[in-house]
Structures are given as C-alpha cells and as structure tokens.
Amino acid sequence: MAEFVGARLEGDGDRVLRGVAPAGDAGPDHITFVERAAVAGRLTGTDPGAVLVREGVDLPPLDGAILRVEHPEAAFARVLELFYPRAEPEPGVHATAVVDDEAVLGDDVRVGPHAVIERGARIGAGSRVGPGSFVGAGAEIGEGCRIQHGASIFGCCVLGDRVVVGPGTRLGNEGFGFTVTPEGARRIPQVGRCVIGDAVEIGGNCTIDRGSIGDTIVGARTKIDSLVHLGHNVEIGEDCMIVAQVGIAGSTRVGRGVALGGQVGAIGHLTIGDGARVAARGAVFKDVPAGATYSGNPARPHRAALRETAAIFRLPDIISRLGRIERRLDGEE
Amino acid sequence: MAEFVGARLEGDGDRVLRGVAPAGDAGPDHITFVERAAVAGRLTGTDPGAVLVREGVDLPPLDGAILRVEHPEAAFARVLELFYPRAEPEPGVHATAVVDDEAVLGDDVRVGPHAVIERGARIGAGSRVGPGSFVGAGAEIGEGCRIQHGASIFGCCVLGDRVVVGPGTRLGNEGFGFTVTPEGARRIPQVGRCVIGDAVEIGGNCTIDRGSIGDTIVGARTKIDSLVHLGHNVEIGEDCMIVAQVGIAGSTRVGRGVALGGQVGAIGHLTIGDGARVAARGAVFKDVPAGATYSGNPARPHRAALRETAAIFRLPDIISRLGRIERRLDGEE
C-alpha cells in the first residue's frame, strides 16, 4: 500500500487491509486518513490498520502503519479507487442503441442500451455513453469521457477528454434568447457552440446552454455540481468549483479558480475575477474583483456583509435607542 | 359513500355522486369537503350532493348529504382515488425494456418501454418501473414502488416499499466530492449508499447523491417536491416535508417532522432539529434547534426576522431622524 500511494512507511507495515473508513471509525484492517493536524485526535483510542497523513503531523500512539504522503486525501482517493473499482459497462455498442452509420466511435467506446448517437457525432477512445443518453448530429466528445443515463449532448457541443456528464444533464440546449415584437416574443436562433474543457465534471440535471452567436465555455478541470444552470455565452475559467443550484445568466464571465457556493446566482454580462469566491446564496449583481470573497444579497465583500448583517440584528434596538434620544431632546425623559 | 370513507351520514343519502369539486363549485351530483370551519361559508347558496366535514363543524343549510369524518381532506383523497383510479401500465415487462437475466423481479412488477434494469437489481412485488428509467446493478427497490419516466436509480440505492420517484429524478448519483491537488481537483470515489425509506415520495428532476463513505438517508414517509438537491451523506428524518428547489449540502442532518419551504438552502455539516420549520427561501448557515421556526437570510428565529425586516423598511426614516438629531445637537435646528 505504501508503494501504491508513494508513501514513507512508519510502524507496522504487515497488517492486511480489507477496507476503508473515516478517521475514528477505522479498525485494524481498515485504512484511513488524517488531512489536517487538527483532526488527528479522532484517532485516539482507535487501532486503524493504516493511516495516511502528512509528514510532520503528530498522531496519537498507534500500533498500525503510518503512511506519510504529501496529500493524504488525494492518496485516500486512490485507495478508494483500489478498493471500489468503478463498475464498467459491457464492451461495445448495445444492440438497442441507435448509432448512425456516419457517427465515428473511437476504440473501446461503450454505448449503453437505448442511447442515440446521430450522424457525424465523433466520440473519442474509451468513452462511455450511458443508457438512454443522446449525442446529437455533429457533436464531438473526447477520450475517456463518461456520459451518464439520460443526458443530452446536443450537436453544437465540443467536449474535451475525461469529461463526466451527470445523469439528465443537458448540454448545448438553446438558450433564453428572444426578441420582443408586436406579435409577442420571437426566438432568436441560437447558433453558437457549447465547449467543455478536459476533465470537467458535471453533476445531474444541469442545463448548460449553447452560445447564441459565439460559444458557451467551461474551462478545463472545472467541477460543477447538480441542478446548475449556465446561460448562453457564459464563460467559466479553468479549475472552478460550482456548487449545486447555482445559476449564471447569459454572457457572464467567470475567471479561473473561482468558487461559487450553493444557490449562488449571477445576472448576465458581469465579470467574476480569477480566484474570487462567492459564499452560498450570494446574489451577484455587479462585477466581483479577482481574489475577492463576496457574500449576501446583493453580493458584496464578505466582511462588510457580515458587519451589516450583525447590524441588522441590532436594528430593533437601534430604533428604541433613537426614540429614547428624541424623547430626551424633547425634554420628555 | 358514507361506508366507503367510514363517515356518519346526515341528511339526504340518496343522491347519486358523479364527480368531485372544491367547496363552492360543487353541484348536486358532486362530493366536496370542508377541512376547517372557517371555510364552511363557501357552501352558502350551493347545493352539493355530499360534503365531507368534521363532527361539530356547523354548515349552512344543505339539501344533500353531510358525511361526518375525522379527517375530511384525507377522506376526500380516498374519494378522489375512487373517482380517478390511477392508470396502471400494462402487466409484465415491455418487449423493448432491457432487463438483465440476473435481475430479480417480484410478482406483478411492471416495466415500461425502454427501461433498463441491470444485473443483480432486485425489485419488489407490485412495483412499476416507468418508460426510459434506469435501475443500476445491485439496486434494491421495495414493494409497491413507482419509478416514473426517465428516472435514474443507481446501483448504490436501497428503496423501501411504496416509494414514488418522480420523472427525471436521479437517486444515488456521485456527489460533489473532490480533493484539490496541484494538478487540479481530483474526484474522491463516492462509495456510500442512497437509502430511501418506506412511503417516501419524490417529485421530478431531483438529485439525491449517494454517500461518500457512509450513506445518504431519507426517512420513511418524507415527501420531497421537485428540483430538490440533497448532497452526499445528508440525512433526512421521517415525516418531513421538503418543498421545491430546496438544496441541502453534504452531511447536514435534518430531524423528524421538519418542514422546509421552497428554495430553502442549507450549508453542509449542520443539524436541523426535529419538528423545525424553515420558511420559503430561508438560508440556513447555522444549526436550527428542534421545534424552532426560522426564516430569512441568514435563517434565524422567524419573529426576530420579521422584526428586523420591518426595521429595515424604516431605515431611510431612521437615517433622516439621526441626521435631524445631530443637527439639533450641533445647534443647527
């Protein structure tokens, strides 16, 4: 195990490990991990078979193995993959899938039952197209991608390698583009693409619209949780984390390494700078500078928002104090 | 009818009832109900064929039947079931469904067109698996369940009896679990289960993630509306009501009998106590005590939130009063 995760071994390296457990619950045949020194105490009184931990972090006395690694949680992730290998679908294209003759499938592409792949779609080697999912005419999907049950990849989509698309997620749907005429709103054809970078992972039941003119873009390695909506021509940078139920309106640009908490919303045509963070439920109505941490509605610098929220809690008291002062000035008290 | 709902009959029990209608709209061949004395007046001037009502509630003079029951709305629900029996899918497994030989289907399980049931899945007697839905390898579904069109029940799921899963709902998808490494965020394998209790009903297009390590749990009889997200390792108690578009982040525990209004959000690792209520749009950033009613952003006791909101509306006035006081003190007024 030490070899597998590239760890320096301390203590008893002879235990047989049969499973994984959180720190505190791990028994003699479990491997666990301690990400931060602050939680090392959870191991007190337990006898884990092995613990993944950084160099220099002190642990309570243990009988099992101590595996010193640079990133305990990342090492633990690899151990989990070892103990719980992902179930792979059967090789080949399922007999019930409808794959157009002019679709191009790379080596070892696996296509589940009832999937539909239209003409001119291209799917890279090793990708899996789940049951009941749809890949539209002309869509491009890279290598090692995983499209889950019931997802829609419309023809305007270009996905990089190792992209994960959650169940029921809709990529490249036509956005909310209308022009108001005397006969009612009329759709403006949406003709841009939906471009998803390498190693992007997207949760379930999301909706990411295609660009109107120009593209909607999600940068490489960005992770998107479930029920997220990205409007047309939104651009998300690389390495962002976007939590569930976030909604971003059309043409807003989100920089690299941005973190958006759950249910955050942003109106259209804004810029959220590189490395910015918006706390859960933040409502972004103005640009957010790079590196800033914002929160609240309207979203503003987090410290100011905290101060103002604390002040709001004091408002009833403020009002009584104000009345008292006025009465004193009027000579009534 | 009196017999069917277990009612004590007053008045004319000979009318033929041909339909149902809300109080006020009910005609001579309709049955209706009065849940609370406060709405009894709606019957004034109408001639309903029959009225379901509690003992002791006074009604205006009526010619039709008065059916005294303990729970008028519940009795009315049974009457609706009588007049509008649920359309049942055809018996058996549809020829286009793909059911693995090693899946185990109980008596009278009905499987719709294009459904997919993988190896080792177990589905209890009388359950219905809707068209285009997916039941993954090893999933367990109890008796009398109803899985609607296009839903996903991944292999890590364990559903009790009489569970309803709405169309497009995703149970047991991998949650938002990543560890940040120098090469970008890396997925932590999610290996826990998604456990849904007896008689839970879930609306459409929800996403309930599997546990990371350990389980995500929804307690018996809890009802969940549409577009709700529950993160990994969330635990929901029994008999909760969770309205549409609620989002609950990972590892938060919700007690028994909790009511969460529409668009409520809760961050992770919190506890919402038994019997607590959070009003629509409440943003829960801290624990909510058992029995409390919270509202607002951040969610706090509802009365305090109301008082503070009222105070906010007076803020512009407060600012003018403050300026006036300062001017008086400075001798300017």
Added chain:
Amino acid sequence: MAEFVGARLEGDGDRVLRGVAPAGDAGPDHITFVERAAVAGRLTGTDPGAVLVREGVDLPPLDGAILRVEHPEAAFARVLELFYPRAEPEPGVHATAVVDDEAVLGDDVRVGPHAVIERGARIGAGSRVGPGSFVGAGAEIGEGCRIQHGASIFGCCVLGDRVVVGPGTRLGNEGFGFTVTPEGARRIPQVGRCVIGDAVEIGGNCTIDRGSIGDTIVGARTKIDSLVHLGHNVEIGEDCMIVAQVGIAGSTRVGRGVALGGQVGAIGHLTIGDGARVAARGAVFKDVPAGATYSGNPARPHRAALRETAAIFRLPDIISRLGRIERRLDGEE
C-alpha cells in the same frame, strides 16, 4: 436580403453575404444589426457587408448595405434562421419508438428513437417528438410542436400549437399535494390538467405540475427558461418571460406580460398583476400590483428596496453615530 427582411436598402446592395456576426465583429461578407442608436458606435472602423438598423438611426460612414427595418433584432433572427436552418429529424416514426395503435398522429409528425407515445395521445401535424421522450395516454399536443430529448408529457397535458418543450422537462407531473394524517402525510390524488398555450417555449429540466382539481395553465407565447418549477394550479398569463430557476408555488396567479428574473420565488395563493416585473432573486411573499417593479427579499417596490439596501450598507456607520449622540447627551463627549 433587403427583400427577405422587408427592408429599405441604402448603400451598396451588391455584396455577397456569407455569414452573420455581432456588430463590431462583422466583416465585408457578414450581416449584422444595430438594435439601439447607443451601440451604433461599435461599427466605427469596421466594414460590415450589411447592417440591419431602424429608420432614423445614424451610423458611422459605411461602404456596405444599410437595411432599414422596423425591428432590427427580429429581422436579424430571421436572417439567422436563413443562414442556420434548424436540423430536422428524419420523417416518420423511428422503428424503435413505441407508439400505441390508438394514438393519433397528424401529418408529418416525426417521432425519434426510443420515444413512447401511449394510447389515446393526439399529436398535431408537423410536430416533432424527440428521442427518448414520453407522451402519456390521452395527452393532446397541437401542431408544429417540438418536444426535445427525454421530456415527459403526461396524459393530463394539453399543449397548443408551436409549443417547444426543452430536454428533460416534465409537464403534468403530480404536484406536491398531501394531507397530514396520524399515519403520516397521504397523497391527495392530483386530477387536474396541465394546459400550455400556443407558442409557449420551455427550457430544459423544468417541472410544471398538473392541477390538483382544476388546471395549471401557461398562457400563449409565454417563454420559460430552464430549471423552472411551477406548482399545481399555478396560472401564468400570456406573453410572460420567466427566467431560469424560478419557482412558483401552488395556485399563484401571474398576469399577462409579467417578467420574472432568475431564481425568483413566489409562495402559493398570490396574485402577480399584469405587466409586473420582479428582479432576479426576488422573493414574493405578497401580491404584486399590476405594472409594479419589485425586487429583494421580501420582494417590495424596487426603488424602496434600493433605498433600503443602500441604508443597510450605512448601518455600521449609523450605529457609531448613534453611540456618539448618546455619549454627547450623557456629557461624555
């Protein structure tokens, strides 16, 4: 081109147009448009092949064609349709679709792979039913509709003509109707319809419930973005615009020509008057008068909300001023 869009031509009408581009990016063989005089400057220094613009709007000097039209954006929409005709599915019913013998399909209805159309469903001429979508027993769909991948149209639905239903959208699902009994919440059968007017367009992964008793109604020409939830018996008027992630609880009535911004929520049994607007993230807890613009949580007149928000930002300062006054009155300063 001038003829196609009904424009009055100024300048050089001999250029060959090969594509479309936004103002500012358009080259000699592109057509573009200028919706408002304020953005005409974007054309400075460019040489677009043709520009769609209103009569009377001054443009910088241009060598290409100037096409004077009444609604430049609407004309541009028509040009986009010309340059990017919508890909049409193949004629007929796909061999893998399951269409009941007693379903009635009009002329040139096209049904994609793995779609399911149940008995008694009626689908009007020229409508397209996408792959993997579901049309329940008895549903009525008008002419020229477009049902996208994986959508559910339950049997209680009545759709007008030219309705667009986005991928994964659920129309007519049973709403959140329960009655609480000593044995837990019990479903009240939902027996109303879900009625969608002509030319309504709905985005992806929405959930619009059927009425409980009586109908849920969306008026003609209303446009609904993605991930929107409408509860049972909600009534939306004609010509509304409802942006992504909006949620409206049961029995609320929205008038004609209403605009609801992203993530707006409304509790049940309210009225939002004709022509009202609620800004993004507004939380509607009370009726909104016709023609009003509301915002905030709770939603209130937008100007008041702006004033109050500005006042909140001054709260920490207000508290210090208040303390200073008290100290002055106490003779401490």
